[in-house]
Amino acid sequence: MITLEGDSKRKPSYTIRSSNSETSSSTSRASSISSRASSITIPVAETLSDVDWEKYTERTDFFNVHGNWEWIDGNVCVYELPLGPHGTCSRAIERLISSKDPKMMLVSLGDSRTRVGGRGKEADESFVPFDKPEINSNGREGPNSHKPWPNLVIEVAFSETEDHLLNAVKDYWLYQGRAHDAIAVKLVRSDTIISKIKVWHFCTDDRTPMGDLVPVSEFEFETIDDNDQFLIEPQQYTINIRIECLFHGMPPTFQTPSSIPNPLTVDFFYVLRAMKGELKIS
Known part of the structure; x- marks a missing residue:
């Protein structure tokens, strides 16, 4: 069970109680880190047990940690911390995509909550075509949901491990019948700066003969030099x-909009430029 503690003189915190243990922000079994984007301090723990779906959604809303926690069969996994670079990167990618859609034919779902059986996740950003048809079952909010899954998911990892990032993309977001494309980004820290950015683009159409997903594109680059100058060019x-991927699942009579370039290009020079103020970590 999760209980909430706080008053007007103290930052909010939470305590998770289960039948076997208790984890609190006041104990040595959990560490705390403050988000640079807000005044909330959250305990960091690998797994919190015996949390039902309703309580999980309530607490992710309260602490505004969408895209940082994951719910698996009543266990809450805290895999990412809501630090500035994480949010700045995902928002920069979202803005670049939106800027190339002048007629707003793609709807940004942001960090919309999704659930499949006993597992719930939120992407950092996501897009779905405007007026995409509902589905019969197994929509993005559970087995009885009719809401279609996003076509494009954006996941950014800072404190999250690279393995967890890529597994989430391959095994959850791009599982059959869910999202169609995904952009995965890993921010690599070296001492007091984000020194490297690693990027993958996956599409469900690109697989090995055995059916394993392979990246459509994959690259990494260094960010800034000792004089704070960018090390990459536009x-x-x-x-x-591909625009066909962005509008996958639309009716056969649907015509892809000519207002969006095909392919839609995301230039990571401009993502890096948007992150300039977040690259140095105090």
Whole structure:
């Protein structure tokens, strides 16, 4: 069970109680880290047990940690911390995509909550075509949901491990019948700066003969030098997303909009530029 503690003089915190243990922000079994984007301090723990779906959704809303926690069969896994670079990167990618859609034919779902059986996750950003048809079952909010899954999911990892990031993309978001494309980004820290950014673009159409997903594109680059100058140029590191993928699942009579370039290009020079103020970590 999760209980909430707090008053007007103290930052909110939570305590998770189960039949076997208790984890609290006041104990040595959990550490705390403050988000640079807000004044909330959250305990960091690998797994919190005996938390029902309703309580999980309530607490992720309260602490505004969408895209940082994961719910698996009543266990809450805290795999990412809501730090500035994480949010700045995902928002920069979202803005780049939205800027190339002048007629707003793609709807940004942001960190919309999803659930499949005993597992619940939120992407950092996501897009679905405007007026995409509902589905019969197994929509993005559970087995009885009719809401279609997003076509494009964006996941950014800072404190999250690279393995967890890629497994979430392959095994959850791009599982059959869910999202169609995904952009995965890993921010690599070295001492007091984000020194490297690693990027993958996956599409469900690109698989090995055995059915395993392979990246459509994959690259990594260094960020800034000792004089805070960027180490990449415009158009040097880009992702190209086919418009057919962005509008997958639309009716046969649907015509892809000519207002969106095909392919839609995400240039990571501009993502890096948007992150300039977040690259140095105090």
